[in-house]
Amino acid sequence: MACITAQHAATWQQSLRAEGLATEHFEAADVGAECVIAKHLQANYNLRTHFERIIGRAGLVPWPRPFHNLRASRQTELTEAYPARVVCVYG
Numbered sequence: 001m002a003c004i005t006a007q008h009a010a011t012w013q014q015s016l017r018a019e020g021l022a023t024e025h026f027e028a029a030d031v032g033a034e035c036v037i038a039k040h041l042q043a044n045y046n047l048r049t050h051f052e053r054i055i056g057r058a059g060l061v062p063w064p065r066p067f068h069n070l071r072a073s074r075q076t077e078l079t080e081a082y083p084a085r086v087v088c089v090y091g
Contacts, residue, residue: 029035052062063069078087 048066051066055062055066075087
């Protein structure tokens with residue numbers, strides 16, 4: 001039997017909020033737009049700094065190597081649903 005802790009519940013709630021925000025931006029985007037949020041596409045824009053600010057505003061503590069850890073977490077999730085050979089071709 002799985003145990004759901006308060007931390008799991010908080011993470012789930014954060015995921016739902018992020019999904020809701022992404023959906024709002026997607027629905028507000030122009031028809032045929034390739035990027036939902038195009039404001040940060042400049043080559044000299046530091047995404048990590050901005051992302052850490054967003055994390056801080058959400059009341060969380062930024063973790064080390066955020067993009068690497070997000071990608072690794074997603075790879076773990078995909079590996080639970082698909083064979084590793086399929087996941088590795090994707091990533």
